[in-house]
Amino acid sequence: MTTKNVLGIKARGLLSLVLLLSTSYSYAHSGSTTKAAWDACDNKSKSQSCEFKGVHEGLYRGTCQSISSSMMCVRNKPVIPKTVDGNESHSTEATTNKSSSTVTAATKLDGTVAKDNLIKNNLEKNKVVVNSHAVDTSLFAEGAIVGDVETVDCTLSGGTKTTCYKLTIAGAPADPDTSPEGPYCPQSIASSADEGGTWIDGEGTVYDVDGKFIENLSTLYKDKKWQMYDIKTGKVTVITGERGCEVAGDPRPIPGFNNFCLECRLKELDGGIKKTVLIPTTPVPVENPTDVRGRDNTGVALNGVLLGPPAPLAMILSSYSLGVLDDCGAHANPHEGYHYHAANGCSEIGIQKDGHSPMIGYALDGYPIFAKTDKSTLEAKGLDECGGETDDTRGYHYHASAPGKNEIFGCFMGEKGSFEGGSDQGGLNHGRPGGPRPEHGPGNTPDKAPEND
Structure with a gap:
């Protein structure tokens, strides 16, 4: 035949940019941010608190979880972005999107990149964050x-x-x-x-x-x-x-x-x-x-x-x-x-x-x-x-x-x-x-x- x-x-x-393992945790972005998420749990045990800086200099906080036989910092709290002066912002508007579940910007799919094209789900509900x-x-x-x-x-x-x-x-x-x-x-x-x-x-x-x-x-x-x-x-x-x-x-x-x-x-x-x-x-x-x-x-x-x-x-x-x-x-x-x-x-x-x-x-x-x-x-x-x-x-x-x-x-x-x-x-x-x-x-x-x- x-x-x-x-x-x-x-x-x-396990390192996709948008990966949802359960409804309780959101995974960080890939690349340097993902490496930082692994490094944040070096010498730590499961469920211990952890934090790391993302590629956009925001501070990510979460807990260490066992992923593929290793420990990774998994975000179960909102991202704390940094202000222009480098300090952490604790503004409610900076961490949540109250008016809508999405914030978007149009762009082409032919290789032309638009700025601020990140869709942010309501972080209070711990949804996945995707572009x-x-x-x-x-x-x-x-x-x-x-x-x-x-x-x-x-x-x-x-x-x-x-x-x-x-x-x-x-x-x-x-x-x-x-x-x-x-x-x-x-x-x-x-x-x-x-x-x-x-x-x-x-x-x-x-x-x-x-x-x-x-x-x-x-x-x-x-x-x-x-x-x-x-x-x-x-x-x-x-x-x-x-x-x-x-x-x-x-x-x-x-x-x-x-x-x-x-x-x-x-x-x-x-x-x-x-x-x-x-x-x-x-x-x-x-x-x-x-x-x-x-x-x-x-x-x-x-x-x-x-x-x-x-x-x-x-x-x-x-x-x-x-x-x-x-x-x-x-x-x-x-x-x-x-x-x-x-x-x-x-x-x-x-x-x-x-x-x-x-x-x-x-x-x-x-x-x-x-x-x-x-x-x-x-x-x-x-x-x-x-x-x-x-x-x-x-x-x-x-x-x-x-x-x-x-x-x-x-x-x-x-x-x-x-x-x-x-x-x-x-x-x-x-x-x-x-x-x-x-x-x-x-x-x-x-x-x-x-x-x-």
Whole structure:
């Protein structure tokens, strides 16, 4: 079997710029400040008081805690900033933000740094302190957004009333040369990897869906019921065209209808389904991250493609079928249109001047998403549980998960906006399409597969 393995290594580094181990403690910034946090607990025992100076000359106070078999000074009290004359300031306004949970400044994500772009959560509540930049809609590719971008009042998932960008994505790659749709299903067990798409296991492995992959499905899944091709001709059972899109609209098993490779092409959807989304103009951090698992879409790519939730792999496989992804990690259905389930190197439009990995899109909470690796194929280290980190140029941002992990990124660190039309189905069903069941597929016999559409 021809496979390509992409190890889904979850970076759980303890020294990320924004790391929340529990709701009780906030970790200091990385670099020299983090070193100072370690040094502050030299020769001290757990829970002893500690303090150290941060990179901005503020005085950080906390207690020593055991982190990765060493002691680190963990802040559980507000930062005490210094005044211009170098003395500690004990002003309430200097240590807390009473009027709002966030203070922000807009900046570009192309390497241009703005001053005072620090978002400060209410320190009285011991929330995480993160850097964040405002959403920059100019980063989207030409043709990715349909119509004008509006700024509107909105209420986020956590109840925060703020402003959002209301924009409509085209629902198809605006960069088709670098992010092409397809291919999906191979036509026979002799087909090469170039003639088929990809499949994932949710654990970090990406499979090339070539003819050998189809031929060996029963071995891969240790189940002899897998028989997706005619053993006499080697022809693969493929449901495509309008019928393929109908079946793709609901991945739930249909009794007696199994053993087919499914594809729904953009041309069957009039070139794409437009989606209108509300994304906060500036992210609003949350104390506890929100899981991406479920039915909701997770964001938008810079090339105008929807970022979907994790695909329902178990449900799809239970009907002995494959909703094959293309080489970009996407497929389509008549409800959500063409959407990504993995970041396979497409929509990497936001090139960074400093060599950082390129930006691929925005999450629904307004935080930017960057590729897993930079131009030297190096992965970011010390990421938090959502796959995020902070730097002075980009602020807080996510890095994409490994393609085979069945997620674009790990979780949401901010309150989410929404897609117009209510709950986002993300590729699951809005009800099974009407009309008769597809003619091909039920009761396939080992020696006879139905003709491809």
